[in-house]
Amino acid sequence: MRNKSFLKDLYALIPLVFSGLLCIALIFLLWQKNTASPEFVTTLSGLSSLFIAISGFLSAVIMVYLALAAMNLKNTRAHVIDNLGKVTEKMHHFRTIVDILYRSKMWLPGLREYIDDEFAGLNFFEVKEFYKGKSKIAIEFLQENHNYADTENLYLELKSLLMTSPKDKTIPENITYPKIYNQDIVAKWLEHKCGSGLWFYFGYKYAVYKEALDLNAVFERHQEKIMKLANTIDSEAFEDSSFNEVFLSKLGEYMTKEVLPKLFQFQFNSTKSMPNLIKYLYGIFLSLVFFGVLLPLCFLLFGLSIVVLFISYSFVISLIFFIATTFYQFLSKEANS
Known part of the structure; x- marks a missing residue:
């Protein structure tokens, strides 16, 4: 080289x-x-x-x-900045939805404590990049016999979307919404297709995971808030949607394909x-x-x-x-x- x-x-x-x-x-x-x-x-x-x-x-x-x-x-540049503002706003709304799901009771009992206490400091990126050998805790996590029907990976993925830096170890009680996202975290989200887990768990493999992810445990007021936020993101894409596995699958696919790539590109172009x-x-x-x-x-x-x-x-x-x-x-x- x-x-x-x-x-x-x-x-x-x-x-x-x-x-x-x-x-x-x-x-x-x-x-x-x-x-x-x-x-x-x-x-x-x-x-x-x-x-x-x-x-x-x-x-x-x-x-x-x-x-x-x-x-x-x-x-x-003015056009890029204008589009960046719109896409950033969509990302804010998506992260609010993720925050609601992350803190909801849809998870199997004990999962949150298992991840946040026993593997405190572990993040989704370390798990995905375990082959680099930089994180011992990620290797230990992968060697464990989990009892949460593999939903711990989705939990970690949603948690990663609430981070504002790849080096974050914990999620604050009130997540922050930066004016411009750190390009490093956006690159990580894009690289590991963060958000696609919603499509995988609630769409492609929902029959496998439906018993481990109780959507009915999400409070009704939170469901309504999620739907309002989704319509704010794209009223046309989510116009006839209701809170269910089909909607969450669609939301994950939309964010992975439509929002994250544009967010990365617009931020890159705005600082070019x-x-x-x-x-x-x-x-x-x-x-x-x-x-x-x-x-x-x-x-x-x-x-x-x-x-x-x-x-x-x-x-x-x-x-x-x-x-x-x-x-x-x-x-x-x-x-x-």
Whole structure:
């Protein structure tokens, strides 16, 4: 992996090195030409106005593109933030539903004490990632002979959805609803498909687990609250639903497929830095303005040494070479990022 990274960095540096060498070589050749032919200075000076015009035009084109790109980024980010707010609100409502189920009496007697006392500090992610060998308590848990019809996994999964960090060990009495969820916990929820347990236990395998999960033990007022929250999440998806195993299965599938992926994506996009292509073009813009416009102008206005023109011409030509050899590479990176 290190060799690949080194080769990638080396590949990226090659155009820069060659451009630098080209710039030095051009300065040397122009100096030699000037020494051999004094009239060459007059020729270069006469071309400076055209050179400034071309560099200025290219700079203006890039500047307009950068301005449009910045406006587009601003609009895109505003759209992402707006959608993020809506999806975050859905996640808040879903976690409230999960909190009600988690604290309800639908579980087999003794399950809560078994998990929260005997395996205090154990979380769902450690169980799912036991193969990494980082959690002894997770391995002990998996080696235990449980007497709760395998519903302890669902309990741990719901518990994980009430966490706000993968490192949380306990769930507070009143769960928190952050303005923006920690991206680490969202990534864990997404990686382990948290919420799909509702679909598995109340849908796909409900016949197996129905005796161990007593939905009638959920208070009626809590059932009503859950249905109101579900309709707030998506009134169309849960319009004709009532509190039962079919609804919970549907809710788990909806959250796993519709909400969590969007929550992760929108949060990622909202914190995404400026694209490298924009930085790349801005660097070219600055170089063109300084070496292609300002330096030749200073030469004309203040009668600076002809070396200034040598540097200006050489740098801009080298810059064009650099663009020609790296632009496709930057485009490919942006397209695949």
